[in-house]
Amino acid sequence: MSLTLIDKIWNAHLIGTRADGRDLVYMDRLVLHELHAPHAFSRLAATGRTVRRPDLVFAALDHTVATQPGRDDTTNPAGTDFIRATREESRNRGISVFDLGQDWQGISHVVAPELGMVLPGATHAVPDSHACTVGGIGALGFGCGTTELEHVMATQVMALKRPKQMRISLEGSLSPGVSAKDVVLHVISRLGLSGGRGHMVEFAGPVARAMSVEARFTLCNMIIEMGARSGLVAPDEAVFAWLDGRRMMPTGEALELALRTWRTLASDPDARFDQDISIDCTNLAPQITWGTDPSQVIGVGDAVPDPGEAGQRALTYMGLQPGMTLEGLPVDRVFIGSCTNSRITDLREVAALVRGRKVADGVRAIVVPGSSAVKRQAEAEGLDAIFEAAGFAWHESGCSLCAGANGDEAGRGERVVATSNRNFENRQGPGARTHLASPAMAAAAALTGTITDVRRLLGGGS
């Protein structure tokens, strides 16, 4: 029987079927974080249960940590209890913590692959909906709530109904100034917020294949925004090379065996998908959101649509009118960071654009690296100096403005161009108006002080 890659990974981790008909799927790794872990720990304590495999569990500190240089537990006072409870309970239960000041602190979805902790063909649980990010190396990530987190801690499995499957073939090639973020925003606008509901997604086609591993993380990161639980890009030699030598990678014979297995990780040629969608990316322009959900997307030169009565609230919240163009609209803040776009390749792209230029007067621009390792790498390459010379603030790693839980937030009515994943009402601060875009588009907005087609700064395009 022909199988999809997702079938193969699912079957390889299938423990059995529970009395209520759910599949028990083994989770190779679990990464918890401080916003939800304390509650799950206290529930475990109340029921007298233990963490079944603390050696497969890691604790990240990302959602509530301050990102100001020199930060500690108390810099964001609202985060202190979360951070300390997570650290203490993790240590008590034998769980490794990626702590503040340590090499591997950062956003869990950035750190896990960077360490080689999550691997191709693996399953990966995180109490966070962007767990799907690790699909970039061909792993299946599962976001979950707090009760499910407790369940995975106690059992190392998740009880799931097998989802349907969707293949999205990204055809053609990308123009200069257009990246994975533009592709995924376009996909979400095409399929809608619930277009992937009940499904897991395999991205395929020449555009996905040509993407760097970092770009594939960006692509997979936003799968949840169209309602799909998880998804991936089949791993290839680019992934294996990217993982080579990472700290938690297998070595020696185990690595040889792993590589032989990983090279079989692909959907069979005649595998059937419940939905099979093809999207041509050839003439795709840089994309940007106009509204208050990630499906409300237009090309940067397009007019804001008339969304009818149902979309009026979004237009009012964003301070926009149908028919206007976003280009030229003044911005107050620019945020470059989050599990979507905060990796070294994103920072290099931004640095190349801002080198020798200045952030426009009146714009507060911030770069928040996705992990402390990304930060160190950027500093080794001198990117921090380029950012600071241009007028960007250079921060420590964390979720920052994306989650709005660490004290970094925009003010009421402020217009923000952000590289993150959610432009919901009030997400980046009560009343804040967020436009999602690529790192290059965010850099262009910072330099010009307005929403700008980045291709103008590249000396070509429209």
Next chain:
Amino acid sequence: MQGFTTVTGTAAPLLLDDINTDQIAPGVYLRHFRPDYAALLFGLRRYKPDGSDDPGFVLNQPQYRQARILVTGANFGCGSSREQAVWAMTAFGIGCIVARGFADIYRENCLKNGLLPVVLGEAMPAFEALVTRIDGSAPFTVSLEERHILAPDGTRFDFAISDGERHALLHGLDDIGLTLELADTIAAWEAQISATAPWQQNIPGK
């Protein structure tokens, strides 16, 4: 978790699609280590910036302040996986959400907290017929045992839910306990994988 019993109470209409968990449980309230979940439900829509109630929001209208059922649109609970968006609902007193559809993770979180997610979205006429019977004065009754909702005028709306989910909700089954019935199978699987795919079970470089 307590077993699900019949829910009887007024049904509040919030007839919008794609309500996300940032709206249900806004992040600004989740910065508190032990927040007041009932108070934070739809916090940034229920309250004006000065903290006073916004009389335009459905749960602030007198007839819906004690609502036990929420009636809403498609893709309810999309976005963040935060379970606080379910805890806020149950703390407020909501025992059943009737929607045209739920986001996957939100629906899972409901089931784990004894909050019954009912989808009437597959049959739009049924959903609309239910909505026309909402007046805020008379109670609806939701029976999971019978898999139906009775409107105040006696009209019956049947809904579907799997036998497994219904059984687990009715008996308030311990989800972790259910899985641990297969603890030996999990251990046997781990032993086998350690032999055939050692990199999955053994992490170097920690």
